[in-house]
Amino acid sequence: MARTGSKNGDGSSLRALLRIAPGSKVDLGSFDCGATFGREKAKAADEIAAGQTRLADLHDRLWAEAKHAVLVVVQGIDAAGKDGTIHSIMGAFNPQGTPVSSFKVPSPLELAHDYLWRVHARLPGKGEIGVFNRSHYEDVLVVRVHGLVPPERWRLRYRQINDWERMLTEEGLTIVKFFLAIDRDEQRVRFQERVDDPKKRWKFSLADLEERKRWDEYRVAFEDCLEETSTKWAPWHLIPANRNWFRNLAVSEILADALEDLDPQYPPAAEGVEDTIVE
Ligand code: AMP
Ligand code: MG
Numbered sequence: 001m002a003r004t005g006s007k008n009g010d011g012s013s014l015r016a017l018l019r020i021a022p023g024s025k026v027d028l029g030s031f032d033c034g035a036t037f038g039r040e041k042a043k044a045a046d047e048i049a050a051g052q053t054r055l056a057d058l059h060d061r062l063w064a065e066a067k068h069a070v071l072v073v074v075q076g077i078d079a080a081g082k083d084g085t086i087h088s089i090m091g092a093f094n095p096q097g098t099p100v101s102s103f104k105v106p107s108p109l110e111l112a113h114d115y116l117w118r119v120h121a122r123l124p125g126k127g128e129i130g131v132f133n134r135s136h137y138e139d140v141l142v143v144r145v146h147g148l149v150p151p152e153r154w155r156l157r158y159r160q161i162n163d164w165e166r167m168l169t170e171e172g173l174t175i176v177k178f179f180l181a182i183d184r185d186e187q188r189v190r191f192q193e194r195v196d197d198p199k200k201r202w203k204f205s206l207a208d209l210e211e212r213k214r215w216d217e218y219r220v221a222f223e224d225c226l227e228e229t230s231t232k233w234a235p236w237h238l239i240p241a242n243r244n245w246f247r248n249l250a251v252s253e254i255l256a257d258a259l260e261d262l263d264p265q266y267p268p269a270a271e272g273v274e275d276t277i278v279e
Contacts, residue, residue: 059093100131119136
């Protein structure tokens, strides 16, 4: 299969445009969360469908080959669209080969171990595309903002996480990280929808408003995290996520391009199978 990747009108890919280059600065305050890079909403449904077809084909081959494991990390502030993004890409995958893990407040058992213990246990195996809804990154985000461990400990975690992810990629795991960026006013609109719509109300709690008050503290924590942990072996992609259609399009294209790099192949027929006549 031709390894063409997805291209914008000007030949650039969203993967190249949205990847955070290792060592670069991240300024979320001036980031345009409504950017669409010339893509159009009217065409997005077809483009997302095409992306889903590519993802389905790639996962079929990845699963059959059982050689590569892929981890997709989804982070973002409350109401950034983590659940919606995962729902959108999961439609393309074979459910047997796509474990999704959502990381909540750690249990006493989890807290009795190092912070990578619970995430390590949920890593995908060969042939699988594992999805993390929140992740070990909470241990430098919410943990920092709420002072759950002292600064001298969470600061060390950037290096620890980079080392751990490097070891995992050297062992054959491909890591694709997405940070969904919405702005403060978009969060307000989404929270209000959650309050007003009885079908969404279950997602909302008054604690979300307390977190919202810490918007700027989270922004700084996100910026530092993205700057410190976008590495050449496990880069972050910064996704403008105010518009759901663009967010879904960007994530499906970037993920399909990353899977295409692995060039998964159906395994060859076992000895003697090819010319077999089944009677
Ligand atoms: P939700 O994603 O809305 O279901 O909420 C999950 C909650 O768990 C969020 O408030 C996270 O900040 C919290 N959480 C996830 N991981 C951790 C962690 N390592 N330490 C503390 N809180 C966490
Ligand atoms: Mg929540």
